Amino acid sequence: xxxxxxxxxxxxxxxxxxxxxxxxxxxxxxxxxxxxxxxxxxxxxxxxxxxxxxxxxxxxxxxxxxxxxxxxxxxxxxxxxxxxxxxxxxxxxxxxxxxxxxxxxxxxxxxxxxxxxxxxxxxxxxxxxxxxxxxxxxxxxxxxxxxxxxxxxxxxxxxxxxxxxxxxxxxxxxxxxxxxxxxxxxxxxxxxxxxxxxxxxxxxxxxxxxxxxxxxxxxxxxxxxxxxxxxxxxxxxxxxxxxxxxxxxxxxxxxxxxxxxxxxxxxxxxxxxxxxxxxxxxxxxxxxxxxxxxxxxxxxxxxxxxxxxxxxxxxxxxxxxxxxxxxxxxxxxxxxxxxxxxxxxxxxxxxxxxxxxxxxxxxxxxxxxxxxxxxxxxxxxxxxxxxxxxxxxxxxxxxxxxxxxxxxxxxxxxxxxxxxxxxxxxxxxxxxxxxxxxxxxxxxxxxxxxxxxxxxxxxxxxxxxxxxxxxxxxxxxxxxxxxxxxxxxxxxxxxxxxxxxxxxxxxxxxxxxxxxxxxxxxxxxxxxxxxxxxxxxxxxxxxxxxxxxxxxxxxxxxxxxxxxxxxxxxxxxxxxxxxxxxxxxxxxxxxxxxxxxxxxxxxxxxxxxxxxxxxxxxxxxxxxxxxxxxxxxxxxxxxxxxxxxxxxxxxxxxxxxxxxxxxxxxxxxxxxxxxxxxxxxxxxxxxxxxxxxxxxxxxxxxxxxxxxxxxxxxxxxxxxxxx
Numbered sequence: 001x002x003x004x005x006x007x008x009x010x011x012x013x014x015x016x017x018x019x020x021x022x023x024x025x026x027x028x029x030x031x032x033x034x035x036x037x038x039x040x041x042x043x044x045x046x047x048x049x050x051x052x053x054x055x056x057x058x059x060x061x062x063x064x065x066x067x068x069x070x071x072x073x074x075x076x077x078x079x080x081x082x083x084x085x086x087x088x089x090x091x092x093x094x095x096x097x098x099x100x101x102x103x104x105x106x107x108x109x110x111x112x113x114x115x116x117x118x119x120x121x122x123x124x125x126x127x128x129x130x131x132x133x134x135x136x137x138x139x140x141x142x143x144x145x146x147x148x149x150x151x152x153x154x155x156x157x158x159x160x161x162x163x164x165x166x167x168x169x170x171x172x173x174x175x176x177x178x179x180x181x182x183x184x185x186x187x188x189x190x191x192x193x194x195x196x197x198x199x200x201x202x203x204x205x206x207x208x209x210x211x212x213x214x215x216x217x218x219x220x221x222x223x224x225x226x227x228x229x230x231x232x233x234x235x236x237x238x239x240x241x242x243x244x245x246x247x248x249x250x251x252x253x254x255x256x257x258x259x260x261x262x263x264x265x266x267x268x269x270x271x272x273x274x275x276x277x278x279x280x281x282x283x284x285x286x287x288x289x290x291x292x293x294x295x296x297x298x299x300x301x302x303x304x305x306x307x308x309x310x311x312x313x314x315x316x317x318x319x320x321x322x323x324x325x326x327x328x329x330x331x332x333x334x335x336x337x338x339x340x341x342x343x344x345x346x347x348x349x350x351x352x353x354x355x356x357x358x359x360x361x362x363x364x365x366x367x368x369x370x371x372x373x374x375x376x377x378x379x380x381x382x383x384x385x386x387x388x389x390x391x392x393x394x395x396x397x398x399x400x401x402x403x404x405x406x407x408x409x410x411x412x413x414x415x416x417x418x419x420x421x422x423x424x425x426x427x428x429x430x431x432x433x434x435x436x437x438x439x440x441x442x443x444x445x446x447x448x449x450x451x452x453x454x455x456x457x458x459x460x461x462x463x464x465x466x467x468x469x470x471x472x473x474x475x476x477x478x479x480x481x482x483x484x485x486x487x488x489x490x491x492x493x494x495x496x497x498x499x500x501x502x503x504x505x506x507x508x509x510x511x512x513x514x515x516x517x518x519x520x521x522x523x524x525x526x527x528x529x530x531x532x533x534x535x536x537x538x539x540x541x542x543x544x545x546x547x548x549x550x551x552x553x554x555x556x557x558x559x560x561x562x563x564x565x566x567x568x569x570x571x572x573x574x575x576x577x578x579x580x581x582x583x584x585x586x587x588x589x590x591x592x593x594x595x596x597x598x599x600x601x602x603x604x605x606x607x608x609x610x611x612x613x614x615x616x617x618x619x620x621x622x623x624x625x626x627x628x629x630x631x632x633x634x635x636x637x638x639x640x641x642x643x644x645x646x647x648x649x650x651x652x653x654x655x656x657x658x659x660x661x662x663x664x665x666x667x668x669x670x671x672x673x674x675x676x677x678x679x680x681x682x683x684x685x686x687x688x689x690x691x692x693x694x695x696x697x698x699x700x701x702x703x704x705x706x707x708x709x710x711x712x713x714x715x716x717x718x719x720x721x722x723x
Contacts, residue, residue, distance in 0.1 A: 036465060036514060038407070038414050038455040039119050041065075043112040055150065055162070056109060056133060057101035058656070061639075065114060065522070065559060065575070066131070067600055067622065077116045077510070077524055077559060079128030086135055086222075086238075100179075100218055100242070105148030105162040107696050108177050110136045116524075117451065117471035117508050120403040120418025121347065121359060124449040127475040127506040127528055135177060135222070141168045146696035152655075154688035156184035160218070171228040181218040184685075186211060187250075191680040193492075195541065198675075202259045206492065206541055210252030210269075217245040232290070238283040248273040252490055256541065265326070266319045269491045271312065279306040294357065295350040306339035316491050331488060332383060334374040339479060342366045357407040367397040373485040387435040393483045393499075397426040405451070414455040421448050424476070428499050430484055441499055447474055465514040473508065477501040477532065481547045495545045502549050504530045522559040528552060533628050535587045538676040550628060551585035551592075573604040585628050590672050596626040612645040625668075632668035637661070637686070651695035659686040 035042045043063060061068045067075040074081050074097075083097065085104075115122070116129040149161040160181030167174050193206040224238035254267040281304040289296045312333035318326040347361035375389035405418030423446045432438035454468040483497035510524040535548045557579030565571050582595040600622040607615040621636035638661060643654030664686040670678040 034517070036467070038416050038453045038467065039117065039469065040113050040115040043114065045106055045109045045111060055102045055106060055148070055160070056104040057098055059106055059109065059112065060101070060131070061620075062604060062618075063112065063114070065561065067577075067602070067620070074131065076114060076129040076131060077522065077557070079116075079508075079526065079555070081128050081131050082126050084130065084132045085240075087132060100181075100220060100244070102150070102160050102181060102183075104133075104135075104177075104179055105146065105164070105694060107146040107148060107694060108135050108162060108164045110134045116510055117453075117469040118473075119416065119453065119471075120405040120420040120449070120451050121361065123363075123401070124420055124422055124447070124472070124474050125476060126473055127504065127526075128473075136164070136166065136175075143167050143699040144697070146694065148692065148694040150690050150692045152688055152690035154685040156186065156685055158183045158688055158690055173226040173228075175222075175224050175226075177220075177222040179218075179220045181216070183216050183218075185214040185216070186685050187214070188683045189680065191678055193541070193543075193676055193678040195538070195676050204259060204264070204541065205257040205261060207255040207257070208252055208492070210250060212248060212250030215247040217243075219243045233288045234286070236283075236285045236287075238281075238285070240281040240283075242277070242279050244275075244277040246273075246275040246277075248275070254492060263321045265321060266323075267491060268317045268319075270315045271490060273313075274311045275308065277308045279304060290350075293351040297346070297348050299346045300344070302341070302343045304339075304341040304343075306337075306341075308337045310335040310337075312488065314488060314490065329491075330377065330379060330383070331386070332376045333389075333488060334376075335372065335485075335487070337369070337371045337480075339367070339369045355409045358404070359406075360404040361402075363399075363401045365397075365399045367395070367399075367479075369393075369395040369479050371395075371480070371483050371485065373487070375488075385433075387433050389486055389488070390433055391436065391485055392431040393485065394429045394431070395426070395479060395482060396428075397424065399424050412457050414453075416451075416453040418451040419448060420451070421446070422474070428482060430499065439499075445503075447505075449474065462514075463516050465512075467510075467512040467514075469508075469510050469512075471508050473506040475504045475506065475532075477503065477547070481532075486544070492542050493545075494542060498547050501532055501547055502530055504528060504532050504549070518563050520559075520561040522557075522561075524555070524557050524559070526553075526555040528555075531585075533585070533587075536629050536670065536673050537588060538673050543673075543676075543678075548587055550587045551583070553584075554582040556580045556582075569608045571606045571608075573602070575600075575602040577601070581626065583626075583628060587628065588672075588674050590674070592628055592672065596624070598625060599623040609642075613642070614644075615642040616640065629672045630668060630670055632666060635664055635666060637664040643692075647695065650697070652693070654692045655689065656692070657687075657689045659688070662687045 033044055035044065045059070057068070060066055060074065065077055066081075067073070074083060083101075111134040113132040113134065114129065115132065118124075118126075118130050122130065144166040145164065147161070147163050151157075151159045160179070160183065162177065162179040164177045165175065188211045189208070190210075191206075191208045193208075194202060195204045195206070197203050220243070221241045222238065224236060226234055226236040228234050249272050251268065251270045254269060255263060256265045256267070258264050281302065284301045286299045287296060288298075310333070312331075312335070314329075314331040314333075316329040318329070320326055343363065343365040345361060345363035347359060349357070349359035351357050371393040373389060373391055375386040376383040377386045378384050399422055401420060401422040403418060403420035405416065407414070407416040409415075424444070426443045427440070429440040430438055449472045451471040452469065454466075456466040458464055458466075477498075481497050481501055482499050484499050486494055486496045488494055506526055506528045508524065508526045510522060512523075513521045515521075529552050530549050531551060531553050532547050533550045534545045535550065537544050537546070557577065559575065559577045561573065561575045563571070563573050576599070578597060578599040580595055580597050583592050585592040600620075602618070602620050604618040605616060607617075609615055617638075617640045619636065619638050621634065623634045625632045637659040639656065639658040640660065641654060641656035643652055645652050664684075666680075666682040668680060670680070
């Protein structure tokens with residue numbers, strides 16, 4: 001691997017002296033809002049209307065084929081998607097990811113790439129597609145800056161803002177993006193668990209009612225510099241920093257009843273959790289263009305340091321049926337975690353005669369994780385180590401990859417094929433303590449990932465466009481999923497990882513037809529083998545959740561999207577997505593072989609109210625969602641907004657309301673748990689009203705054709721789950 005890397009470096013160095021520069025030809029053309037390429041859909045943010053003054057979260061909610069919820073679920077073509085910013089993972093998931101996206105104003109964004117089947121150039125990680133959000137940089141000479149401020153409330157405050165700056169002079173380009181937010185949120189939850197004996201008779205019931213408050217402090221910064229050695233060679237450095245503090249406080253009332261529904265005992269649980277998430281990523285990159293035909297060499301070296309602290313304090317006050325105190329249980333947890341990722345890659349692309357375009361590359365990554373769980377029990381002044389929970393887990397991993405892909409146009413037909421190979425070597429070591437012995441594992445495996453893309457455009461006006469794609473993917477376990485620690489969530493809910501969890505594999509096929517850029521029809525099929533799923537076990541009255549490889553999933557779906565100008569001032573998008581999901585699983589001695597039909601619907605309306613006023617109205621609905629052990633009922637919501645442009649289009653003010661009828665309440669049931677079943681209901685601070693202001697300044701700006709976004713440790717960063 002290293003010899004090949006050095007050889008590519010030598011090619012680049014020798015070519016610097018041999019290349020003859022050609023004069024730059026500037027072509028100015030207006031971008032389409034949406035461009036469909038053979039392997040992806042590219043959304044040009046500047047080509048969209050009514051997005052100025054909004055943020056990346058709101059933008060994703062408006063794009064066809066995407067379903068985004070306030071809880072942090074993002075689906076592309078009905079499958080879970082991974083979100084990157086300029087080829088880098090955000091390091092956050094769920095509500096934390098949503099908070100981060102809300103600090104990114106759309107004035108910072110250049111493009112959004114929707115890639116259902118990533119080609120061979122991309123890491124093979126993940127079961128679904130990739131959403132790559134590209135920010136603006138190195139695009140104009142001169143001085144460019146912008147600011148976005150958002151403030152409002154639901155039950156609690158919602159505040160965030162962003163600032164971006166870009167200055168290019170001669171061969172030097174400087175850019176920075178800064179975002180910050182301080183939203184407050186809550187989760188109100190209720191659940192009922194029923195426990196039965198082997199004969200099916202009800203033995204006990206656990207009723208839970210509680211509320212958790214979240215106070216979040218999010219900040220992110222991106223600083224970079226590009227230096228143009230000449231017209232063909234650029235070197236750059238980028239630093240990304242993220243900091244996310246979450247203070248979590250809550251209480252749950254637990255009522256334990258016997259089989260006759262008579263109160264047996266009561267436990268009032270309280271907890272306080274302080275999470276601090278920090279990371280820094282440094283990227284050094286080089287791009288050399290050999291000629292004007294697209295022959296180029298790019299190189300990246302990335303280093304990422306991830307650090308988090310998690311301080312927990314749990315208290316459980318127990319009472320008998322008459323209210324007499326039985327005792328107090330106190331548990332304190334200190335869970336630090338560090339992850340270091342080093343990655344180096346090189347990509348070489350070139351063109352041949354007869355419209356052939358080829359590319360090849362290599363990548364090596366090294367990952368080191370250190371997880372510790374230190375638990376203590378007893379009163380503060382008398383606490384002792386809890387060796388049943390205390391432990392440490394070390395994990396090392398090395399992934400080496402090679403790929404090659406080619407593209408050729410045959411008149412109206414375009415063909416792209418690729419092959420990526422990856423070798424993974426990993427080692428895990430769970431350290432013991434004075435009560436538990438240590439354990440370790442070593443795993444090595446090699447996989448090949450083919451990809452194929454076909455496009456057909458039978459007419460020059462593109463009234464009809466056809467696309468066919470196939471790709472194989474691997475979904476390696478997230479690092480914390482391999483961690484065998486038993487983590488306390490609350491008295492009756494605990495979680496642990498699984499060091500023996502194996503990767504899952506997915507084969508995706510998709511056929512797309514686009515008619516007049518208005519009607520898009522997608523038919524897709526996915527087969528996922530060796531799938532992993534969180535498995536719930538009932539140990540006495542405690543639910544313990546642990547990821548396990550359980551079987552296979554087959555998804556067959558249809559997605560229809562239609563865009564139409566109903567009137568000159570009214571444009572609407574309609575998207576409907578029915579799909580059939582067939583589960584074949586075995587876990588806890590239970591066999592699941594069932595097929596369910598699920599569906600979702602989106603109706604998005606844009607209104608042009610004069611030259612400076614615009615508005616929107618949207619309805620989202622998702623039907624029943626079924627998995628091996630959890631079924632959630634349908635959920636929907638309505639959002640609306642109005643905006644006015646200011647300062648000759650350089651600024652705007654607006655107001656947006658989400659979940660206007662407070663209908664986004666998550667309800668469902670838990671089944672296929674030996675000896676138990678449950679129902680639940682969760683409500684969050686989803687009904688909000690947000691006021692926004694944005695303003696941008698451009699001075700001495702000149703068009704510059706170069707826009708480049710680096711791609712480093714994509715795969716490895718994807719497996720770090722948010723706090």
